[in-house]
Amino acid sequence: DIQMTQSPSSLSASVGDRVTITCRASQTINSYLNWYQQKPGKAPELLIYAASSLQSGVPSRFSGSGSGTDFTLTISSLQPEDFATYFCQQSYSTPRAFGQGTKLEIK
Amino acid sequence: QVQLQQWGAGLLKPSETLSLTCAVYGGSFSDYYWSWVRQPPGKGLEWIGEITHGGSTNYNPSLKSRVTISILTSKNQFSLNLNSVTAADTAVYYCATVRPTTRGDYHDYWGQGSLVTVSS
Numbered sequence: 001d002i003q004m005t006q007s008p009s010s011l012s013a014s015v016g017d018r019v020t021i022t023c024r025a026s027q028t029i030n031s032y033l034n035w036y037q038q039k040p041g042k043a044p045e046l047l048i049y050a051a052s053s054l055q056s057g058v059p060s061r062f063s064g065s066g067s068g069t070d071f072t073l074t075i076s077s078l079q080p081e082d083f084a085t086y087f088c089q090q091s092y093s094t095p096r097a098f099g100q101g102t103k104l105e106i107k
Numbered sequence: 108q109v110q111l112q113q114w115g116a117g118l119l120k121p122s123e124t125l126s127l128t129c130a131v132y133g134g135s136f137s138d139y140y141w142s143w144v145r146q147p148p149g150k151g152l153e154w155i156g157e158i159t160h161g162g163s164t165n166y167n168p169s170l171k172s173r174v175t176i177s178i179l180t181s182k183n184q185f186s187l188n189l190n191s192v193t194a195a196d197t198a199v200y201y202c203a204t205v206r207p208t209t210r211g212d213y214h215d216y217w218g219q220g221s222l223v224t225v226s227s
Binding site: 001031032034036038042043044045046049050053055087091092095096097098099100101 | 144151152153154156157165166167168169201203206208210211212213214215217218219220
């Protein structure tokens with residue numbers, strides 16, 4: 001099974017900051033990588049699919065990059081509504097594992 | 108716009124069977140596969156499995172011996188059964204769409220989540 005590892009596990013930042021979250025796969029997954037945002041008590045929401053494609057309706061301050069084993073999610077200028085937990089997920093093979101999550105908190 | 112509405116028993120005793128159903132509203136049922144994901148309290152997301160509109164299934168090996176995902180196309184519903192539950196199965200369970208593409212699958216719509224607690 002493919003293992004997904006995110007870093008950092010938590011992150012403190014301020015409104016307006018540029019933030020990068022990293023996700024690493026235990027073996028190559030080409031570009032089969034998705035990113036989700038989850039707020040407390042809510043279901044996850046899709047942000048990015050296929051490593052870099054922005055889901056419809058998601059603000060352009062979110063972007064994704066990477067291929068192979070190393071991927072990043074970047075938020076170019078943090079907004080108050082972006083403080084949440086972020087998960088990556090590989091869709092290269094089953095089981096479609098998620099990363100452990102990165103909690104983004106207000107500094 | 109697809110909406111998922113899920114329901115099922117919220118409190119189980121050890122060894123009982125967890126049963127959840129998810130109804131799909133809007134969209135074309137045949138455009139998607141269907142999946143279940145769970146999240147223990149305060150923890151991360153665990154992919155449980157998926158079913159195609161043709162009825163083929165893939166399960167997480169960690170749960171494979173206990174899990175069944177079924178589809179009822181005539182009612183635009185799909186379901187999750189997990190037998191012999193223990194306290195370790197306590198979690199919020201989500202149903203989700205799977206959009207299959209040549210660039211990989213992704214979950215673009217999710218149910219509201221169902222908290223299932225296993226306790227004697």
